Amino acid sequence: xxxxxxxxxxxxxxxxxxxxxxxxxxxxxxxxxxxxxxxxxxxxxxxxxxxxxxxxxxxxxxxxxxxxxxxxxxxxxxxxxxxxxxxxxxxxxxxxxxxxxxxxxxxxxxxxxxxxxxxxxxxxxxxxxxxxxxxxxxxxxxxxxxxxxxxxxxxxxxxxxxxxxxxxxxxxxxxxxxxxxxxxxxxxxxxxxxxxxxxxxxxxxxxxxxxxxxxxxxxxxxxxxxxxxxxxxxxxxxxxxxxxxxxxxxxxxxxxxxxxxxxxxxxxxxxxxxxxxxxxxxxxxxxxxxxxxxxxxxxxxxxxxxxxxxxxxxxxxxxxxxxxxxxxxxxxxxxxxxxxxxxxxxxxxxxxxxxxxx
Numbered sequence: 001x002x003x004x005x006x007x008x009x010x011x012x013x014x015x016x017x018x019x020x021x022x023x024x025x026x027x028x029x030x031x032x033x034x035x036x037x038x039x040x041x042x043x044x045x046x047x048x049x050x051x052x053x054x055x056x057x058x059x060x061x062x063x064x065x066x067x068x069x070x071x072x073x074x075x076x077x078x079x080x081x082x083x084x085x086x087x088x089x090x091x092x093x094x095x096x097x098x099x100x101x102x103x104x105x106x107x108x109x110x111x112x113x114x115x116x117x118x119x120x121x122x123x124x125x126x127x128x129x130x131x132x133x134x135x136x137x138x139x140x141x142x143x144x145x146x147x148x149x150x151x152x153x154x155x156x157x158x159x160x161x162x163x164x165x166x167x168x169x170x171x172x173x174x175x176x177x178x179x180x181x182x183x184x185x186x187x188x189x190x191x192x193x194x195x196x197x198x199x200x201x202x203x204x205x206x207x208x209x210x211x212x213x214x215x216x217x218x219x220x221x222x223x224x225x226x227x228x229x230x231x232x233x234x235x236x237x238x239x240x241x242x243x244x245x246x247x248x249x250x251x252x253x254x255x256x257x258x259x260x261x262x263x264x265x266x267x268x269x270x271x272x273x274x275x276x277x278x279x280x281x282x283x284x285x286x287x288x289x290x291x292x293x294x295x296x297x298x299x300x301x302x303x304x305x306x307x308x309x310x311x312x313x314x315x316x317x318x319x320x321x322x323x324x325x326x327x328x329x330x331x332x333x334x335x336x337x338x339x340x341x342x343x344x345x346x347x348x349x350x351x352x353x354x355x356x357x358x
Contacts, residue, residue, distance in 0.1 A: 160354075161354065161355040161356075162354075163352045163353065163354045164352070164353050164354070164355065165178060165180070165181055165182035165350050165351070165352050166178065166182070166350070166351045166352075166353070167182045167185040167345050167349065167350055167351075168349065168351075169187045169341075170187060170278075170341055170343065171187040171337055171341050173190065174187040174188060174189055174190065174337075174341070175187065175188060175189075175190065175192070175194060176194070177194040177195075177196055177215055177216075177217045177235070178196060178215070178345070178350075179196070179215050179237075180196070181350075182345055182350035182352075183344065183345055184215075184237075184313075184320070184342075184343065184344050184345060185341075185342075185343060185345050186215075186235070186237075186322055186338060186339075186341045186342045186343070187337075187338065187341040188217045188219075188235065188338055189219075189334055189337075189338075191219060191220070192217050192218065192219045192235075193217060193218050193219070193221060194216075194217045195216045195217060195218060196215050196216070196217075198214075198216040199212060199213065199214045199216065199236075200212075200213055200216050200234065200236060201213050201236075201259075202256075202259035202260055203259075204259075205259075207258075207262065207263050208255075208258045208259040208262065208263065209255045209258060209259060210255070210259050211238060211252070211255040211256050211259050211323075212238055213234070213235070213236025213237060213238050213323060214236055214237050214238070215236060215237045216234060216235065216236040217234060217235045217236070218231045218233070218234045218235075219231065219232050219233045219234065219326060219330060220232035220233070220329070220330070223301070224300075224301035227301065230301055232303075232326055232327050232329055232330055233324070233325050233326025233327060233330050233335075234324075234325060234326075235322065235323065235324040235325070235338055236322075236323060237320060237321065237322050237323075238252055238320075238321050238323060239318055239319065239320055239321065240252055240312070240318065240319045240321055241317070241318050242314075242317070242318065242319060243314050243315055243316045243317045243318060243319060244314070244319075245286045245287040245312040245314040245319060246272050246287045246289070248310075248312040248314060248318075248319035248321050249272070249287055249288060249289045249309075249310035249311060249312050249319075249321060250269065250272070250289055250310075252310040252312075252321045252323050253269065253289055253290070253291045253308055253309065253310045253323065254267070254269070254291070256308055256323055256325060257291060257293045257306075257308060260325075261293055261295045261296070261297070261306070262295075262296065262297075264296045265293055265294060265295045265296050265297075266293065266294040266296075267291055267292070267293050268291060268292045268293075269289065269290075269291040270289060270290045270291060270292070271289075272287050272288070272289050273287065273288045273289065273290075274287065274288075275287060275288040275311055275339070275340060276340075277311065277313050277342055277343055277344070278343040278344065279313070279343070279344040280344055280345070280346045281346070284313070286311060286312050286313065286314065287311070287312065288309060288310065288311040288339055288340075289309060289310060290307060290308065290309040290332075290335075290336075291307075291308055291309070292305065292306070292307055293305070293306040293307075293308065294306075303327035303328065304327070304328055305327065305328040306325060306326070306327050306328070307325070307326060307327075307328075307330075307332050307335060308323065308324065308325035308326075308335075309323070309324055309325075309335050309336070309339050310322065310323045310324075310339070311339040311340070311342050313342070313344065322338075322339060322342040324338045324339055
C-alpha cells in the first residue's frame, strides 16, 4: 500500500508514506483493446510509453531471439520477423506510441485515503499505465467572418473493437493471463485478478534500478481496510538484455526487490532451479529463481515478509521474464505454479472473439 503521491522536481511522483504491501497500482477495470507493442526502456516515469519492456516482436526489436523462440511452431499470422512486423500485432502490452492516432497511455496518480505522513528518504514510487483507445475526433467550431455563425458539430465517430484473444489455462481450475495476441500466457489462481491490459512498475531512482511489468495480474485487491488500491501481490512480464536465463531471472528479482522495498530491505536470494517452459508443443529448459525479502518499512498493512520469483524464455541476446511476487499471506506454492505455467501458445490453441461494435 502506498501513501499519497506528491509531485517531484523531476516530474515523477513522490511517495510520502511508508511502503505497506503491494499497493500503488491502478489497473484498468477491464482489459482494454488498445494496448500494443511495447517500447524500449526509459529512465523516467512514462507518460506516453512505458519503460523497461523491450519490443520482442516489433520493429527495432532488441530481443529477436526471444521472438524467434515464441514464433516457432506456427504461432499464427501477424507475427513476422523482428523489424518487419506491424506494431499493432506485437503481443506485449505497453503504452501507446507517440504520434499514433487514437491511442494514448494514461499514467494514473494514486490518491488513497489516510492522514498525510512525513517525507521519507528513499521512498518507492509505484505507477501504472492503462492503455485506452480513443473513440472519436473532437468536433470543430468554425466561425464565419461576417455573421459569427458556427457550423454544426460533427457526430461522434463509431468504432469496431479489436478482437479479443483468450487462451485456455493449463493449470486445472486456474485462469489464464494472455499477451495481446495470445502468443504467450501464464496462469493464476481463482483468487487473482488478471489485468492483461495494465503495465505496472516502480520508477528508477538514484538508489533503485526500477522495473516495468506488463500483462499483469494482482491478488487480494483492497485487503487493507479503507485503502481500496492495496494489494498483496502481483505478476507481470518484463525483458532483460541477456540471453543467459540464470542472469536474467536474478536481475529481474533483484530489480523488483530493490525498487519496491528499497536497498535497505533485507534480501535473501535462493539458488537457481532447473525448469521447463513450453513453446507450443516443445519443452524448453530454462532457469527459475526465488528470493525472500523482509521490508524495512512498517505499518498496520505493511508486508512482514515477501516472496518473489522469476522464470525466463531466453533468446541469443535477451530474455522475456515472468515475475511473480506476494506477501506472507499468499502460499509460496502458488507463485511456483504461476511461474511454471509460463508458456508460448500456438495459434491453434487460441480463441478469438470480437465484441459488439458501438
